[in-house]
Amino acid sequence: xxxxxxxxxxxxxxxxxxxxxxxxxxxxxxxxxxxxxxxxxxxxxxxxxxxxxxxxxxxxxxxxxxxxxxxxxxxxxxxxxxxxxxxxxxxxxxxxxxxxxxxxxxxxxxxxxxxxxxxxxxxxxxxxxxxxxxxxxxxxxxxxxxxxxxxxxxxxxxxxxxxxxxxxxxxxxxxxxxxxxxxxxxxxxxxxxxxxxxxxxxxxxxxxxxxxxxxxxxxxxxxxxxxxxxxxxxxxxxxxxxxxxxx
Amino acid sequence: xxxxxxxxxxxxxxxxxxxxxxxxxxxxxxxxxxxxxxxxxxxxxxxxxxxxxxxxxxxxxxxxxxxxxxxxxxxxxxxxxxxxxxxxxxxxxxxxxxxxxxxxxxxxxxxxxxxxxxxxxxxxxxxxxxxxxxxxxxxxxxxxxxxxxxxxxxxxxxxxxxxxxxxxxxxxxxxxxxxxxxxxxxxxxxxxxxxxxxxxxxxxxxxxxxxxxxxxxxxxxxxxxxxxxxxxxxxxxxxxxxxxxxxxxxxxxxxxxxxxx
Numbered sequence: 001x002x003x004x005x006x007x008x009x010x011x012x013x014x015x016x017x018x019x020x021x022x023x024x025x026x027x028x029x030x031x032x033x034x035x036x037x038x039x040x041x042x043x044x045x046x047x048x049x050x051x052x053x054x055x056x057x058x059x060x061x062x063x064x065x066x067x068x069x070x071x072x073x074x075x076x077x078x079x080x081x082x083x084x085x086x087x088x089x090x091x092x093x094x095x096x097x098x099x100x101x102x103x104x105x106x107x108x109x110x111x112x113x114x115x116x117x118x119x120x121x122x123x124x125x126x127x128x129x130x131x132x133x134x135x136x137x138x139x140x141x142x143x144x145x146x147x148x149x150x151x152x153x154x155x156x157x158x159x160x161x162x163x164x165x166x167x168x169x170x171x172x173x174x175x176x177x178x179x180x181x182x183x184x185x186x187x188x189x190x191x192x193x194x195x196x197x198x199x200x201x202x203x204x205x206x207x208x209x210x211x212x213x214x215x216x217x218x219x220x221x222x223x224x225x226x227x228x229x230x231x232x233x234x235x236x237x238x239x240x241x242x243x244x245x246x247x
Numbered sequence: 248x249x250x251x252x253x254x255x256x257x258x259x260x261x262x263x264x265x266x267x268x269x270x271x272x273x274x275x276x277x278x279x280x281x282x283x284x285x286x287x288x289x290x291x292x293x294x295x296x297x298x299x300x301x302x303x304x305x306x307x308x309x310x311x312x313x314x315x316x317x318x319x320x321x322x323x324x325x326x327x328x329x330x331x332x333x334x335x336x337x338x339x340x341x342x343x344x345x346x347x348x349x350x351x352x353x354x355x356x357x358x359x360x361x362x363x364x365x366x367x368x369x370x371x372x373x374x375x376x377x378x379x380x381x382x383x384x385x386x387x388x389x390x391x392x393x394x395x396x397x398x399x400x401x402x403x404x405x406x407x408x409x410x411x412x413x414x415x416x417x418x419x420x421x422x423x424x425x426x427x428x429x430x431x432x433x434x435x436x437x438x439x440x441x442x443x444x445x446x447x448x449x450x451x452x453x454x455x456x457x458x459x460x461x462x463x464x465x466x467x468x469x470x471x472x473x474x475x476x477x478x479x480x481x482x483x484x485x486x487x488x489x490x491x492x493x494x495x496x497x498x499x500x501x502x503x504x505x506x507x508x
Binding site (some may be wrong): 045050070071073074077078080081082084085086088089090091101102105107150154175 | 270284286369372373374376377379380381382383384388
């Protein structure tokens with residue numbers, strides 16, 4: 001379970017998150033929506049312990065990780081897999097080496113097991129036969145899937161997705177959505193998905209939370225969010241803007 | 248007045264902040280070096296990239312420095328009929344100062360720039376965060392192998408530059424300028440001491456450590472975007488080069504106090 005309590009965060013003197021409270025139950029998928037610059041990705045980085053908040057608590061498996069130092073965070077990070085917005089694959093390695101990295105870096109997993117597990121996840125994300133290619137030689141959608149394979153190869157109990165469908169065509173975006181659903185159903189992982197893509201949000205979410213002006217404005221099931229009477233939520237999910245452009 | 252003071256104080260605070268961050272990285276690197284399991288594969292890769300692949304340029308530069316220094320020394324010594332002093336003057340200068348300094352500056356330009364650019368790109372494309380998210384400390388995986396690779400390679404490259412420089416100087420001195428080969432070698436052996444070579448090699452180790460910590464610091468702390476990576480790369484080369492020259496002065500003074508020059 002993930003519990004975020006009264007979280008504050010900002011940079012250069014500007015507070016982006018101003019008292020965020022969230023709870024994600026085990027095996028649940030929470031989708032965080034909000035406008036660009038609302039702090040969604042920062043919230044994800046905070047949960048992943050990649051950034052320290054200025055105030056607040058982040059409790060994962062009954063332990064507050066905020067006060068811990070970089071090296072003490074290792075046990076937490078082993079529980080979490082992250083799909084970064086641009087996949088963040090290591091350029092110098094092949095797709096296979098990238099996916100195998102979480103297993104090979106410790107030097108403790110036997111080579112045969114590494115090969116089996118990498119082949120298993122590459123198949124899961126439909127990237128069999130692309131293991132020898134470098135990240136620069138594959139498409140954006142394939143990079144995302146390779147990034148996802150790397151995030152899940154060590155079987156984390158929590159997976160965080162930063163804009164998993166951004167910049168992808170609707171068909172590939174849907175395949176990513178199906179993967180998120182599959183991971184949730186088959187491996188019972190707890191997921192947080194940050195996205196602008198409402199089609200994706202409705203498809204994968206158990207619950208949706210909207211971030212607005214540094215706080216969670218509204219949260220609920222996809223159906224509850226769709227029927228929300230809050231004008232900010234309505235405008236966002238319908239993609240309406242009040243700004244008129246004169247031509 | 249307050250505005251003026253704030254304006255003047257700002258660069259000082261920024262410099263102190265950067266110095267503090269660089270020092271933290273240096274301490275973390277030393278701590279990791281002695282307390283963490285090293286990534287052997289990365290060490291081999293980095294030693295090859297920073298050491299083996301720098302050989303050509305270091306040897307080439309060492310040869311030309313040796314040749315030009317030999318010519319200059321010869322022209323001055325020839326005026327007082329001390330042609331036979333050319334050999335030892337060249338070898339001592341190469342061993343104590345020229346080889347380590349030239350190797351340091353060449354490696355700062357070639358390897359330091361590449362390290363800062365690579366780590367900077369990794370930072371802006373979230374690859375460093377990806378490493379952290381996979382429970383791998385960036386200092387252990389990125390900085391320590393580079394530090395070991397460079398600190399091991401620098402004395403070897405410097406020794407190569409010394410050797411190639413002396414051989415090139417010998418060829419120029421004997422074949423072009425007419426210095427007697429026997430005197431050249433004999434006087435060189437007589438006046439060049441073990442401690443001269445050691446002083447150069449110790450300097451090389453210090454310069455290697457300066458290059459790696461400055462370049463990794465600049466890369467890992469660069470600003471976002473292509474401009475940030477570009478600036479980090481330039482700063483890595485400039486700061487490393489200036490630091491090498493400053494460190495060289497202090498090491499020379501310390502050595503002169505510890506061992507007679």
